[in-house]
Amino acid sequence: MSRSEAEDVVKLLEHQKQTALASKHRKGQKATNKPTRQMLDFSMAQHRTPLTTATGAGMYSMRTCVVSFAYPPSTTPLKQLQEITLSQLKLETNHTGKALIVRTFDHPLRHVATQNIVEDKEVNVDRLSVYNLDPSMPPETILPKGAIFAIKQPYYKATADGGYSVRVDHPSDLLQLDVENTLVPAELAPRCGVFQEGGHSGEASLRFDLYRNRAIVNLYLCRYEYACSDALVSLIPDSFEEAGDRREGLNSKALYRAGRAEYHLENFTAAKNHFEQALTLTPEDGDCKRELQKTKERLQEETEGLFNFTAISNLVNAKRNKVDHVSYLGKVEVRAGGVCGRGLFTRCDIKAGDVIMVEKGFCVAFSSEAGTETYRIMNLNTNRMDSGTHATRLFKTVGKLLYNQSQAKRLLDLSDGEYTPKCSAHIFDDVVSVDTFQTQAILERNGFACADVRSCDEKEDRKDKLSSSTGVWITASCINHACAGNAWRSFIGDLMIIRATKDISKGSELLMPYAVVEAENNKTQDSLQKSWGFTCDCSICAAEKKVSSSHRTQCENITKEIDTFLTDHKHSTSARASKTVINNAEKLYCRMKGPYTDELFQYLPCVGLINLSLWLCTAYSTSSSPAKVIHAAITVLRDLGYEVQLTGSNVTIDRTHAYLEPTAVHAVMYAAQACYQQGKRDLYAELEEIGKEMYVTFYGELRGFEKTYGAPKCFAETWCEGVIGVGAMEEKRILPYTYTVTVS
Numbered sequence: 005m006s007r008s009e010a011e012d013v014v015k016l017l018e019h020q021k022q023t024a025l026a027s028k029h030r031k032g033q034k035a036t037n038k039p040t041r042q043m044l045d046f047s048m049a050q051h052r053t054p055l056t057t058a059t060g061a062g063m064y065s066m067r068t069c070v071v072s073f074a075y076p077p078s079t080t081p082l083k084q085l086q087e088i089t090l091s092q093l094k095l096e097t098n099h100t101g102k103a104l105i106v107r108t109f110d111h112p113l114r115h116v117a118t119q120n121i122v123e124d125k126e127v128n129v130d131r132l133s134v135y136n137l138d139p140s141m142p143p144e145t146i147l148p149k150g151a152i153f154a155i156k157q158p159y160y161k162a163t164a165d166g167g168y169s170v171r172v173d174h175p176s177d178l179l180q181l182d183v184e185n186t187l188v189p190a191e192l193a194p195r196c197g198v199f200q201e202g203g204h205s206g207e208a209s210l211r212f213d214l215y216r217n218r219a220i221v222n223l224y225l226c227r228y229e230y231a232c233s234d235a236l237v238s239l240i241p242d243s244f245e246e247a248g249d250r251r252e253g254l255n256s257k258a259l260y261r262a263g264r265a266e267y268h269l270e271n272f273t274a275a276k277n278h279f280e281q282a283l284t285l286t287p288e289d290g291d292c293k294r295e296l297q298k299t300k301e302r303l304q305e306e307t308e309g310l311f312n313f314t315a316i317s318n319l320v321n322a323k324r325n326k327v328d329h330v331s332y333l334g335k336v337e338v339r340a341g342g343v344c345g346r347g348l349f350t351r352c353d354i355k356a357g358d359v360i361m362v363e364k365g366f367c368v369a370f371s372s373e374a375g376t377e378t379y380r381i382m383n384l385n386t387n388r389m390d391s392g393t394h395a396t397r398l399f400k401t402v403g404k405l406l407y408n409q410s411q412a413k414r415l416l417d418l419s420d421g422e423y424t425p426k427c428s429a430h431i432f433d434d435v436v437s438v439d440t441f442q443t444q445a446i447l448e449r450n451g452f453a454c455a456d457v458r459s460c461d462e463k464e465d466r467k468d469k470l471s472s473s474t475g476v477w478i479t480a481s482c483i484n485h486a487c488a489g490n491a492w493r494s495f496i497g498d499l500m501i502i503r504a505t506k507d508i509s510k511g512s513e514l515l516m517p518y519a520v521v522e523a524e525n526n527k528t529q530d531s532l533q534k535s536w537g538f539t540c541d542c543s544i545c546a547a548e549k550k551v552s553s554s555h556r557t558q559c560e561n562i563t564k565e566i567d568t569f570l571t572d573h574k575h576s577t578s579a580r581a582s583k584t585v586i587n588n589a590e591k592l593y594c595r596m597k598g599p600y601t602d603e604l605f606q607y608l609p610c611v612g613l614i615n616l617s618l619w620l621c622t623a624y625s626t627s628s629s630p631a632k633v634i635h636a637a638i639t640v641l642r643d644l645g646y647e648v649q650l651t652g653s654n655v656t657i658d659r660t661h662a663y664l665e666p667t668a669v670h671a672v673m674y675a676a677q678a679c680y681q682q683g684k685r686d687l688y689a690e691l692e693e694i695g696k697e698m699y700v701t702f703y704g705e706l707r708g709f710e711k712t713y714g715a716p717k718c719f720a721e722t723w724c725e726g727v728i729g730v731g732a733m734e735e736k737r738i739l740p741y742t743y744t745v746t747v748s
């Protein structure tokens with residue numbers, strides 16, 4: 005994003021905030037000139053035209069989701085609320101202690117909110133807008149025509165088009181009511197006949213059937229806790245003789261459904277028990293056998309951490325990015341005593357490159373998924389604006405929590421930046437009361453940008469991507485930040501794989517860079533402060549803070565010169581650079597190295613040198629001797645904080661202070677190639693192993709390695725032409741997070 009674009013975004017957020025603040029002056033007023041039923045009908049028809057339309061090559065309009073000023077969800081059962089009518093609503097007011105009962109009378113539509121027009125028992129009409137629900141849910145399932153709804157603590161708003169709307173920010177405040185519900189006023193009861201259970205409701209066998217069938221509906225609706233309890237309630241006891249020889253088949257079905265619900269809740273031991281019990285009743289049930297087998301595999305993954313990442317990677321694609329695998333957390337534990345509050349600690353020694361943990365996404369919004377759109381999401385509470393799939397991530401997360409209390413509790417346990425009041429996720433009227441604003445605060449602090457399909461496919465700079473996928477991984481969220489951390493994450497579908505970037509001893513805290521470490525430390529600190537509310541004090545940042553102000557100014561100026569140099573002399577062309585250009589780069593490098601004094605940075609990464617250092621290494625790869633390339637590659641690694649020594653046929657590498665990024669793999673592979681050229685095959689093989697290990701740590705798997713670095717036997721030939729990797733290696737360092745703009 006350019007500076008002027010960023011300024012526009014800041015202005016937009018400021019404008020939105022001022023508009024929201026200005027509307028507050030109407031708080032408590034009654035609405036005047038309310039639209040009639042015909043006017044509302046007309047406006048609905050007009051709004052059915054889609055908002056997001058292509059406006060030319062490469063141009064599009066983006067939806068904006070505004071997270072308005074926070075208020076908590078209702079935590080009172082409907083029966084205890086006092087009825088309010090549309091005519092009694094006051095503007096910009098949260099009608100605490102009240103409930104509005106209305107009936108929808110048109111087909112709903114969805115833009116950012118799902119909308120419909122409603123009437124109450126006094127035959128007054130108005131608009132109803134429900135925010136923050138999963139966009140993949142068709143609007144007809146949210147606000148169907150002719151349905152009756154109770155809106156707890158309704159919020160009434162003047163809208164930008166001069167009209168009004170009852171606004172629901174917390175979906176748990178919206179309840180669809182059964183026509184038989186005694187709270188439904190007679191005036192709103194449907195005029196046509198409805199299905200009545202009649203005298204059957206008391207019949208036990210029908211009751212079992214209904215629960216069993218509701219279990220499957222709840223499974224499809226992803227309401228797994230409800231699905232499981234329905235399935236178990238539907239089990240027909242032996243004493244119920246009426247069921248006769250149908251009992252075993254029906255109970256097997258119920259147990260199968262309970263097993264599937266537990267599987268989705270990742271309670272694999274319970275799932276296994278249900279499937280096994282079902283198979284004792286119907287031993288030949290193929291579905292049950294298949295699910296039991298899958299469950300056993302998940303249990304093995306969960307307890308032993310046995311994953312075939314290549315096989316998993318082969319199965320994922322843009323349409324199928326949610327994998328059927330499970331988290332492995334056996335080597336880690338969450339506890340207090342991290343660099344800030346809680347942290348994640350190791351329960352055993354872990355070697356560089358080894359898997360530390362694997363976590364299945366709690367909720368992921370993939371940009372390629374149906375219903376996912378690129379939104380701007382503006383949070384007026386945190387003054388933050390993100391673009392990408394963040395809005396969809398919020399809607400999906402809220403949707404997941406509404407009917408799964410245990411999942412809601414897990415998410416609400418994460419750091420929320422001191423959000424108040426805290427939501428306790430209690431169940432009222434069969435729905436978990438979920439605070440959308442707190443959920444968004446949690447997602448802002450704990451969300452990760454992730455690959456659309458796999459990390460190794462995404463080697464381009466994410467800065468240019470507006471729609472990158474985002475999600476939340478609960479255990480990984482407990483990892484605190486350090487620029488030169490000891491762990492790195494990669495993704496295959498919605499599976500996050502965290503590997504060690506250096507040797508880690510038992511009981512150590514895991515630390516991971518949240519965002520790219522910038523050449524200018526104040527930029528890194530700004531980004532951490534704006535997005536996560538802290539400044540970093542890791543070894544790199546502590547050294548950077550001690551840099552004298554004259555050296556800092558020198559660094560800032562030379563960084564600009566380096567940027568200009570790298571723009572003028574693209575990395576991909578450096579292999580063909582003239583002697584003069586190389587000379588200029590060397591001089592620039594020496595000047596930049598000055599401020600990185602040994603006193604402060606003897607073993608630490610010198611972030612401002614990395615890009616130029618790699619450029620030089622690439623340039624030497626065609627114009628200089630292998631010995632010079634090896635020296636240059638070791639210099640790149642040194643600038644990344646790796647201490648490398650090549651002695652005889654041995655490579656020793658000290659990663660204590662290292663900062664892993666793809667540049668490290670490039671440097672190792674340049675060194676490997678140069679060793680090959682010198683005929684030092686042992687060194688070459690060892691370096692290649694290190695390069696592969698770093699690559700896998702960064703990207704999660706080896707896929708794409710050969711394409712980038714060439715097959716080993718081609719090295720000698722490609723070397724002579726100076727081709728190796730140059731075209732395939734990316735020019736820029738990777739930014740793992742999507743853009744965030746904050747207004748103070």
Ligand SMILES: C[S@@+](CC[C@H](N)C(=O)[O-])C[C@H]1O[C@@H](n2cnc3c(N)ncnc32)[C@H](O)[C@@H]1O
Pocket residue numbers: 342343344345346347418419449450481482483484485486536537538539540541
């Ligand atoms: C994703 S959470 C990490 C887990 C968190 N410590 C907890 O107790 O749940 C991110 C928050 O942790 C804190 N944090 C993470 N790394 C930090 C660091 N290096 N220094 C200070 N605070 C940090 C910040 O408050 C940040 O917003």
